Amino acid sequence: MAQHKVNYTQDGGLPVALTSIDKIVNWGRSNSIWALTYGLACCGIEMMASGASRYDFDRFGTIFRASPRQADVMIVAGTLTKKHAEFIKRLYDQMTEPRWVISMGSCANTGGMFNTYATVQGVDRIIPVDLYLPGCAPRPETLQYGVMLLQKKIRANHASRAQKAKRLM
Amino acid sequence: MRAYTPKDDVQKRAYYTDRYYVSPQVPKSPVESDEVFNADLEAIKAKFEVLDAYIQVEQMVVFIKPEDNYKVLELMRDELEYTQLSELSAIDFLAQRGGFEIFYQMLSMNKRKRIRVKMFIENGASVNSVEKLFRSADWSEREMFDMFGIEANGHPFMKRILMPYDWQGFPLLKTYPLQGDEFAAWYEVDKIFGKEARDVIGPELRDTAKVDRYDSERFARLGHEVPKGTKITGNEPKNEQNYQEDGGVFLIKKFDKKDSVVIDDPQR
Numbered sequence: 033m034a035q036h037k038v039n040y041t042q043d044g045g046l047p048v049a050l051t052s053i054d055k056i057v058n059w060g061r062s063n064s065i066w067a068l069t070y071g072l073a074c075c076g077i078e079m080m081a082s083g084a085s086r087y088d089f090d091r092f093g094t095i096f097r098a099s100p101r102q103a104d105v106m107i108v109a110g111t112l113t114k115k116h117a118e119f120i121k122r123l124y125d126q127m128t129e130p131r132w133v134i135s136m137g138s139c140a141n142t143g144g145m146f147n148t149y150a151t152v153q154g155v156d157r158i159i160p161v162d163l164y165l166p167g168c169a170p171r172p173e174t175l176q177y178g179v180m181l182l183q184k185k186i187r188a189n190h191a192s193r194a195q196k197a198k199r200l201m
Numbered sequence: 202m203r204a205y206t207p208k209d210d211v212q213k214r215a216y217y218t219d220r221y222y223v224s225p226q227v228p229k230s231p232v233e234s235d236e237v238f239n240a241d242l243e244a245i246k247a248k249f250e251v252l253d254a255y256i257q258v259e260q261m262v263v264f265i266k267p268e269d270n271y272k273v274l275e276l277m278r279d280e281l282e283y284t285q286l287s288e289l290s291a292i293d294f295l296a297q298r299g300g301f302e303i304f305y306q307m308l309s310m311n312k313r314k315r316i317r318v319k320m321f322i323e324n325g326a327s328v329n330s331v332e333k334l335f336r337s338a339d340w341s342e343r344e345m346f347d348m349f350g351i352e353a354n355g356h357p358f359m360k361r362i363l364m365p366y367d368w369q370g371f372p373l374l375k376t377y378p379l380q381g382d383e384f385a386a387w388y389e390v391d392k393i394f395g396k397e398a399r400d401v402i403g404p405e406l407r408d409t410a411k412v413d414r415y416d417s418e419r420f421a422r423l424g425h426e427v428p429k430g431t432k433i434t435g436n437e438p439k440n441e442q443n444y445q446e447d448g449g450v451f452l453i454k455k456f457d458k459k460d461s462v463v464i465d466d467p468q469r
Contacts, residue, residue: 063453118393142406148380149377150381
């Protein structure tokens with residue numbers, strides 16, 4: 033038998049919190065950012081480390097999904113080659129609104145050290161990016177910090193108003 | 202469209218030449234100095250024409266005629282115990298000699314020897330596929346086609362392997378610019394958005410020396426981020442960014458650095 037007791041009279045009333053629609057929706061959105069598993073290169077290893085027990089993304093509600101239809105944020109972790117560019121666009125289009133993109137690491141930001149014919153010079157040439165993380169590769173702390181900044185960005189939105197869909201063009 | 206400047210002579214044109222420079226040569230020794238190689242070479246010579254042969258870094262290099270390549274490799278596999286084809290590819294000698302040098306790197310586990318079979322083909326010529334002899338030649342020949350445009354006759358699936366199927370140009374040619382030609386520069390934009398989008402998306406930024414300290418859109422100092430589009434002059438006071446708003450977050454306890462505990466003892 034559980035030995036707990038709910039004190040309905042503490043804090044001067046019932047266990048009820050009053051808030052606005054904006055805040056409750058944003059609270060839900062920002063604390064369940066499901067990320068699309070998108071490890072393209074060595075940054076993907078850091079992304080996996082962020083999800084594993086030492087850094088533990090799950091405690092922030094960031095759970096990696098293998099399907100774009102269940103994901104809210106796409107973490108582009110690694111080098112995007114020109115051959116792969118059409119697929120990232122296709123996956124991005126399958127994600128439901130509202131959706132966000134984190135460009136993780138130098139390669140995804142600008143092409144990085146791969147100043148060659150086969151590398152897309154920045155993932156923002158294909159899809160709109162919300163957050164750029166510097167580093168080669170960024171540590172899991174950086175990715176964690178980036179996700180927390182993204183949470184802050186989501187909370188700054190007015191969820192009750194119509195969201196303008198992000199388009200590159 | 203940018204005018205295309207021909208880069209056919211990049212191999213001939215020297216960027217800088219030292220008057221007293223002597224290019225280093227890997228020493229060659231005659232095949233007679235190694236009796237195993239000598240016996241192998243005699244077996245090849247008995248049936249095929251050998252243009253040149255020598256030993257370099259403990260490996261025999263044999264130059265053959267391009268039309269003999271299948272038969273020579275078959276002889277080496279079945280009779281001379283060179284049962285592995287480690288690697289095959291081409292070398293671009295278009296500027297110097299107007300063709301490609303193709304090499305087959307063979308390994309004999311029994312003899313513990315390696316032989317490199319080489320042949321020279323003219324530009325535009327194709328080679329016989331050795332995929333029926335060695336399965337490892339399957340992808341190697343596709344890669345050779347992908348990178349140099351040399352086709353292998355009789356290959357079951359002669360398509361590009363690394364680059365996309367609709368790619369134009371052969372990237373490992375010496376005349377191919379490292380940062381890509383006109384087609385490569387706009388490949389993903391043309392394919393995904395169409396040619397009309399070139400003006401909207403703009404050309405690639407490939408200037409590695411371009412550094413913009415005050416680029417607030419992409420690279421702010423970690424912990425001091427600013428919203429997109431903020432004009433930064435560089436004289437602002439440093440203003441540390443918190444990941445929680447000042448008023449706190451709904452239903453979430455505000456994190457206070459002062460209340461946090463730093464654990465110094467790793468053996469706690």
